[in-house]
Every structure is written in structure tokens, then in C-alpha cells.
Amino acid sequence: MNRSRNTRNSTLLGIASILAAIVIWQAVADLIVRSRFYLPSFTDVLFSFISLIEGGTLLIDFEISMLHFFIGLGTALLAGVPLGMAMGWYSEIDRIANPIVEILRPIPPLAWIPFAIIWFGLTHQSAGFVIFVGAFFPILINTYTGLKSVPRIFVEAARVLGCTKSLSLIRYIALPSAVPSIAAGIRIAMGVGWMCLVAAELFGAGGGRYGLGQKLWFYYNLHQTAHVVVYMLLLGLIGLVIDMIFRHYVDSRLERWRAGEVRS
């Protein structure tokens, strides 16, 4: 009872705070700045949004960006999870791969944009590649850490129960035990990948005609800053929704066995 009132109160407070911010924004834009170029007001942005829905390319921009995002994230998963598992489980592979990983990892993903364009041209693959670089390392490192920190007791219990082969131990013990860590890595990777998406499209990687980041830059060049704000808000909103969907999915699968450990 008390708790439900608290949640309702905080929801109301949240809405009020957003409304207040919009009012202040509108007032500052209309009364102080008075320039639609420097600071488009809330209503400017709203009208831009409506006009973009009527005559713009919002949907196709969204689709193309999603294509880039999932090319990058998908390849990062396909490469990062197996390599992280191999490095976490076999110390020989760790010793071989670790120096290379440690040299490549600190390179900011955006520094790869020139070579993304040189290697893949202005294609969806080149945008995907930049996102891949951003998403790969968080996935790799978290998978690696997850496998490194499998409790010894689980491995020993499995061995005396007849699970003695290395591959079986990875499949039945190490992987399930590392899932929470891998999931956390994927979540970080999606955040980094989303940032890389905008930058990659901005620089023209990714076909150069559609995409949320591409259009942001396009409208900036046309000095239509209200349109730019629409794309900014959309990028934020979509990023938030992707994160929420993933978190909901992971929690619903993991809560069955993690609940006790997390809460206690």
C-alpha cells in the first residue's frame, strides 16, 4: 500500500519534472535566445516531427540504422563470445590472444572509421564494422571474465558426477555460470554500439542516404536544427527502448535462478 503510493508519487513527480523542463525550454527559446537556428523551441521540434512523419523518411532511416546496428552487434557476438570463452577457459589461448587484445582494445572504435570506409566502401557493412569494433570488446572481456570466475566447486562437483571432458564442462558448467556476466557485457556493448552508429553514419559509412545519424548530419547541413533535435531525441528514445527490451528479456530468463543471489 505504502509502496504503491510511493511509486505513484514518483511517477507523478517524473511527469511534472519533464513538463517543467519543456516549459523552461520553450520560454528560454522564445523569450531569451529568439533564434530557431541556435535553439529550436519545443513547439518548433514538435512541428518538425509532424512534418517529418508526413513527408520525411523516419521509418526507412530507422530501418537502415537498425540494419547497421544488428550487423555490428551480431558479428561482435559471433566473434566475441566464442573467443572470450576460449580465452577464459584455455590459458594457452589466453596467453596468445591477450597481448593482441590489449593493444587493440584501447583504440577508440571511431578511429577505425577511415579503414572501415577504405575496406568496405560507403556501404552498410562499413557502418556495421565500426559498430562491431565498439561492441566486440565489452562482449569479449565480459565473456572472458565470466569464464575465468566460474566457481571451482561447480567444476569439481560436475567432474565427480561424470562431466569430465573439457567441452562438456564448458557447455554444462562454465557457460551457464557465465551467462549473467555475458549478458552484462552485451548490454554495455549495445550502448557503445549505439554511439558508434551515429558517428559511423555521420561520416558517411553506411550507404550515405538513410540512417538516423546520417539524417542528423544532413539536416544540420541544411541548417534545419529543429529536424536535428527530432533525430537526437529519437536516437535517445530508441537506445532506451532497446536497452529496456534486452533487460526485460534477460531478467525474465535469469530471475528464475539469480533472484536469491542478487537480493541477498
Add this chain to the structure above:
Amino acid sequence: MSGVSIQNLNRIFEKEGGAPTVALEEITLDIEDEEFVCLVGPSGCGKTTLLRIIAGLDTATGGSVSIDGEQITGPDPRRGMVFQEYSLFPWRNVMDNIAFGLEMKGMDHASRMHIASEYLELVGLEQFRDAFPFELSGGMRQRVAIARALANNPDVLLMDEPFGALDAQTRNDMQQELLEIWEKTKKTVIFVTHSVDEAVYLADRIVVLSPRPGRICENIAVDLPRPRVRTSVDFAELRRHVLSLLQQCQVRR
């Protein structure tokens, strides 16, 4: 049928830049089929190491362990083990934990669920079949761990202070249940504990180990009839005897 024979067993832990630690020295011990043996000793006497060597999780630096004449070289499902820490797989529910060993043997789903149900019943946790380990109390978790070890139908059941983390009352209940299970399944049991009370209550034979280097200090056959009464004179007498032995072993060194 499943006697365990330990011959001149040594275990030395090498330390880099230090004197090696002799954990076990010249252990020779024969355990008969269906016997319930308790290894008792102060902490650090190597009793857990001995159990781990029998399980195949650790390797002796000298001597041998064999079961029915067969040398132990590594872990084998014919030797079940119950650990001191909670070792249930948290991502598997109770039934899937118990059935794990059978799954590793390649048994099909229906048959292994059938067998797992039997062992679930044996430890009295039928209504928790779909529960996950975090939902169980400490005593229940160890019951599931016992069921999981037994589901593989091992020849020998190795138990490493399985009730060490439980409160006194639960511990007494679990000891009694374990004896009932032992009488039903007739396994050879090797049980490590530092509680003399527990050893006297459970064992056919108590093996007292001395601390570093771990040696067999005394080998006591317990002929008190079961069920044993903790408050009886004989029980107290034997407990005092074992306690004084533990002290003597320490001094003699």
C-alpha cells in the same frame, strides 16, 4: 564388493621458495564394503585432502588408492561426493540437479526424471522438485546434494563435512536421515568431520588423524547399537575417549 584400499599414501604440497608441506604421511587404511567410516581430526590435518584424493580430484605424491583392486586415476561417477560448500548448480532446478550425472551418462529425459524422482523421495523433498537452489534452506540444499550424488548409484559415497554449515538441530536431523538413507542404499560411506559427536553418532569406525603431517593416529571400531542415544553413558564414554585421543595425537608430535 566396494572396499577401498589405501596403501602408504603420501601427499606433499610443494611451495615455491618455501619448505614443502607434508599434508598426508604414510596413510594405510582398508575400508570394507558397506562400511560407514568417519575421518576425524583437527582442521589442517589433511582429512579433506585424503577425501579429495579418493574422489580423484587431487593426486597423491606417493602410494596408492584402489577400489576393488582398481587404481584411482581421476574423478569417476562410481564415487559420489557431497561437498562442504553448497555445490548445487544454481541455474538448474532441483530435479535437473539430481539428474545431472544421469544426463552426463547419456540417459534419456524420461528415464532420468524417473530415477531422479526416486532419490528426491528418498531425501523427502517431493514438493520442491521445481524449486531452484536459492529457494532452499541449507539443510534442503545438502539433501539435494546427497540425492544428486546417490542418483549416479556410486559404489562409494564421499562426504566432506556436509553438515558443517548447518545449525545444531538441523545437523542432528540430517545425521539421522543420512543413517536411514545409508541403511536403505547400503553404500560404503567415507565421512569427514571435525565433530567428534557427529563421528560417534554415525560411524562403524572412526579414524583419528593427527595434524601436519596427517597420520593415522588411531583406528576405533564403534560397536554401539543403532539408533545411538547421544545422552547415553556409552556414547559419552566413547566421545571422551576420541577427544582425549585427538589431544594426545597433537601432543605426541
